[in-house]
């Protein structure tokens with residue numbers, strides 16, 4: 270077969286086809302001829318010879334694909350058909366005295382370039398044997414298709430490696446120039462791993478350089494909360510392989526599996542010095558909620574309900590959190606692309622931002638200018654009805670007992686007290702807006718996002734950020750901050766600092782839940798950008814948790 274191939278290439282050279290010369294040299298190399306003679310410890314001779322032929326042809330093609338250009342396609346496909354075809358030399362029958370434990374040997378030749386090999390090795394401490402521990406998807410070894418997890422390394426460039434330390438083997442690899450020749454005994458139990466990708470949103474931060482348990486820090490991939498990951502291999506219970514989306518590199522990196530991350534989190538939680546843990550679950554007990562400062566009691570009902578207090582000042586701490594709390598239990602959230610069918614309700618739009626950043630203003634403007642498209646939920650209150658007000662239009666007027674019943678039954682997303690009366694937004698009021706075919710926009714405290722993340726509402730969360738410190742102070746020169754119902758005043762330097770700090774804290778803590786981020790610099794621009802983000806959220810495919818996209822059981 271090789272002679273025929275060499276002859277073909279010789280003819281190609283005569284026709285002056287570029288690349289053929291190098292191919293000719295490669296095919297004529299003594300090591301390649303030696304490879305074809307290797308038939309050490311075969312399982313079945315016919316199988317081994319064919320495997321060698323395919324492997325050799327494949328490695329030549331791989332070398333060419335990665336190093337030569339341009340190679341005539343016809344020539345390559347003719348080799349490929351040699352590789353694929355199922356003919357091999359007619360071999361004599363296996364000798365009867367072949368030992369049972371004989372194993373096939375594979376010769377793998379990779380051409381070293383400036384990419385890493387993309388495989389990790391491990392040593393069997395009992396036998397001293399060196400094995401391929403894992404092959405990184407998209408890396409050089411993976412693309413060759415010739416090295417697999419569990420393959421035993423016998424030689425690297427003629428150097429026997431059994432008994433060496435992994436570091437010594439790596440040193441041989443580092444010192445090698447040009448082609449690297451591996452002699453391996455293939456893993457007989459090699460599983461034909463399926464490469465079906467799973468998409469996950471990271472709910473925690475991870476840095477391989479700070480993780481002493483990672484098998485190879487250089488092969489690790491750092492990620493932060495909110496990153497979308499394409500997990501390409503979950504075959505190992507402890508270390509998965511993934512790429513960050515949108516994907517610019519073909520080579521995957523190692524990340525801890527979900528169970529591995531959970532146990533790391535638990536370890537960290539217990540190792541932390543005794544401190545108050547901040548709880549991201551909303552407190553259910555009405556009495557625990559500090560009264561919220563209501564912005565207005567006299568605004569039209571569809572406009573904002575209350576002034577959100579400084580996140581920094583308001584953060585609630587909870588000493589009863591355990592390592593099993595929801596914050597620790599979901600390091601990754603599986604996601605899928607979702608396109609809202611036209612007959613389905615719109616997704617709930619949630620605006621989040623530090624107090625004073627302009628969330629209410631932006632929301633109010635959007636509703637005011639597009640009242641047929643956007644609407645806010647009608648709030649519930651225990652205060653008496655006033656002249657000119659209409660139940661169900663301005664507020665849902667309810668008794669204190671009914672309000673508290675709603676709180677106990679988790680029917681309110683947020684609630685608070687102002688001047689002895691209770692106010693709140695119910696999930697039913699949100700449903701009402703959505704059922705009428707409108708887009709419901711609400712602004713809530715960040716901790717309420719968790720309550721609203723349901724299959725039914727499929728919320729789309731937009732975080733509104735302040736612009737740069739200079740632009741924040743410039744643009745808010747004439748703005749008024751509302752401090753209570755009767756007084757509003759210009760922003761002070763302390764307000765700006767508080768706003769910026771709060772914004773940073775909210776982003777750091779909740780960014781894994783954000784679908785969109787908007788910088789509120791020039792109000793008009795912010796409103797227009799928000800409008801187009803919302804349209805996209807409703808009309809274009811978006812990543813959502815897999816559990817939201819499954820049909821209701």
Ligand SMILES: Nc1ncnc2c1ncn2[C@@H]1O[C@H](COP(=O)(O)OP(=O)(O)OP(=O)(O)O)[C@@H](O)[C@H]1O
Nearest residue numbers: 576577624625626627628629630744748749790792
């Ligand atoms: N881009 C902007 N440029 C100038 N002024 C702005 C801008 N965005 C908002 N403002 C003004 O800043 C002030 C505070 O905005 P807003 O009341 O919407 O804040 P908020 O984020 O809802 O905070 P809170 O809930 O505490 O009231 C308002 O006077 C508003 O008109």
